[in-house]
Amino acid sequence: MNENFGKTYYVAVSSKGGKRIFACDYHGDVILTRAGKAIRASWFDIPYYCRDFAYVELGNFSLGPDRIEGVLTIFPKMQEDRKRTKKVLEKIMKRFFLIWAKKVRTFSISSQIPILNEKWYSKPLQQP
8 A cells, every 4th residue: 555645543432421331440450341342343343344445554542431542544545535534534433333333233232321422533643
């Protein structure tokens, strides 16, 4: 892949209302809940589910009790998208939320738990 076309973003998504649904602290150890396992699996599935319109490389990843943070490098496949990586990122995040919804059902998580915020934060990172 030509690195000239890649754009790296820091992305953060939090649970609705800041609810601690992804992990809990048990005597100093962080234990993932079923929702945490679903969100982690969803994150690592991004390259597969977005392969039709972009190559996505995953960078650092962090999962806290109420948030997920990670780094994505996006290489859009379409020439016209290479100057609009923010639009491609929006498409990737929509797919991420769809993957999450599917995994929530797979992990048999109650529909009454708070869901992810529809809003998410991203910041472009400088390329080295």
